[in-house]
Amino acid sequence: MSLLLHAIVDGSARIAATSKRTEKVVVLADLFGEMSEPEVPIVVAMLSGEPRQGKIGVGYKAISQIDVPAAETPALCVEDVDASLTDIAGTTGPGSQAVRRELLSDLLRRCTREEQDFLKRLLVGGVRQGALEGIMLEAIAKAADLPAAAVRRAAMMLPDLGRVAVVALSDGLDGLAGIRLEVLRPIQPMLAKTAPSAAEAMETEGLSSVEWKLDGVRIQVHRAGEEVKVFTRNLNEVTDRLVDVVGIVLGFGATRFVLDGEVMSLAVDGKPRPFVETMSRFGTEGRADKTDPVIPFFFDVLHVDGIDLIDQPLAHRQDALDRLVPADYLVSRTITDQPGEAQRVLEEARRRGHEGIMVKRLDSPYEAGRRGASWLKVKPAYTLDLVVLAVEWGSGRRTGKLSNIHLGAKDPASGEFVMLGKTFKGMTDEMLEWQTKRFLELETHRAGHVVLVQPEQVVEVAFDGIQASSRYPGGMALRFARVKGYRPDKTAADADTIDAVRAIFDG
Structure with missing residues (x-):
């Protein structure tokens, strides 16, 4: 018997009704027991907050x-919903916008009122019942009676949680073990935690690799023979935007490899150009024939000529990296166990125009998709990647422009965003023009001079510290926040959480 959409709506409500992680996991695991194999990836996507089709071409205002x-009684099954969304997303050509809206209206007529509300929220990114990826991974493991670590590792190698769930439930541990790094298919990148100083980053015993932290765009480069693919940190393919990078890596010695690094544009003096200039390659109007070339700099290698290296210690991976990549395309690094030497590298990196340093344990494996203590980033000032929740219309010379942005961080427990403050400092005229257009596209509704927006846009914010505040629900506020720049290379899921904010506050 087909699984009804009503069961998913009911499950979502029960997940949202509890703040306990274990209870959320149980609800999800029980749902897996009711699904057929084809239904699993559909439900995993829905309860992770986005349909498998992603954006379907009907905007927030049109949906609302x-x-x-x-319908009076629930009768719509999840496979029918998925098929309808595929049809809507695939509708193109003249007049397609009106056709997509009519197709969506037809689908909603077949839904009960509760199902309509769920689908509308799903399509605009508003399903925030707390069934985030970590909880979903635990639920898959519980339903399949498998170690969570095995499911988590498979999900890092295969960035399709629905497919991972199918393998876990049908083929068990042996099936998950068969999901390995595959050249030309991206894996989740390893991430870093923040350390307040070079000295604290060096508190771990043993040698560390102290590397310049570049203000570029994270890339993952795969080569198989003469075929090269380049992916962003969000696993989007951008090969056609980076043909100069493709040409460079085709000159490397091996013919089959996976590299991790950053790409950036440099000025004639060797200092990095502003981040926004590098990002121009990745926007909707980005072109591969930009006048200013971008250059890749690599700091890790995950696979070379048939040998997976992700479980090898960093020291071993660096040896392989040095044999593969010419020195001109390597991130500068210093091997040391001395805090003073790490501080010297930090100061040198800042003089060269870079963000700061990365401190990496030489004995650490590559923990794909994890933000662990094996990699620590050090910047002179506090910075966080936050999400814009609302924007205020400006006054004076900013009249007619959306100016003051409301900043928030997601609470992983609830899935809701917690406001941390506002700022308009650091914005250029070009930024004001851009954000006015951008946030009107994301507008959900207005309250006086405040435009509330879908929580999608990530912005990098510098600040002097975190202070206690009764003004905001989280009890914390940013001190002297200013905008460093928008991060179109990141999604809201990549932004820092309230836990990262609290760690700075408590530290």
């Missing part, structure tokens, strides 16, 4: 304005 009669 659809008001059609609801």
Whole structure:
């Protein structure tokens, strides 16, 4: 018997009703027991907050304005919903926007009122019941009676949680073990935690690799023979935007490898150009024939000529990296166990125009998708990647422009965003022009001079510290926040959470 959408709506409500992680996991695991194999990836996507089709080409305003009669009793199954969304997303050509809206209206007519509300929220990114990826991974493990670590590792190698769930439930531990790094298929990148100083980053015993932290765009480069693919940290393919990078890596010695690094644009004096200039390659109007070339700099290698290296210690991977990549395309690094030497590297990196340093344990494996203590980033000032929740219309010379942005961080427990403050400092005229257009596209509704927006846009914010505040629900506020720049290379899921904010506050 087919699984009804009503069961998913009910499950989502029960997940949202509890703040306990273990209870959320149980609800999800029980749902897996009701699904057929084809239904699993559909439900995993829905309860992770986005349909498998991603954006379907019907905007927030259009979705919110659809008001059609609801079905009296639940009868719509999840596979029918998935098929309808595929049809809508695949509709193109002249007049397609109106056709997509009508197809969505037809789908919503078959839904009960509760199902309509769920689908509308799903399509605009508003399903925030707390079933985030970590909880979903635990639920898959519980339903399949497998170690969570095995499911987590498979999900890092295969960035499709629905497919991982199918393998776990049908093929068990042996099936998961068969999911390995595959050249030309991206894996989740390893991430870093923040350390307040070079000295504290060096508190771990043993040698560390102290590397310049570049203000570029994270890339993962795969080569198989003469085929090269380049992916962003969000696993989006951008090969056609980086043909100069493709040409460079085709000159490397091996013919099959996976590299981790950053790409950036340099000025004639060797200092990095502003981040926004590098990001121009990745926007909707980015072109591969930009006048200013971008240069890749690599700091890790995950695979070379048939040998996976992710479980090898960093020291071993660096040896392989040095044999593969010419020195001109390597991130500068110093091997040391001395805090004073790490501080010297930090100061040198800052003089060269870079963000700071990375401190990496030489004995650490590559923990794909994890933000662990094996990699620590050190910047002179506090910075966080936050999400814009709302924007205020400006006054004076900023009249007619959206100016003051409301900043928030997600609470992993609830899935909701917690406001931390506002700022308009650090914004250039070009930034004001851009954000006015951008946030009007993301507008959900207005409250006086405040435009509330979908929580999608990530912004990098520098600040002097975190202070206690009764003004905001989280009890914390940023001190002297200023905008460093927008991060179109990151999604809201990549932004820092309230836990990162609290760690700075408590530290």
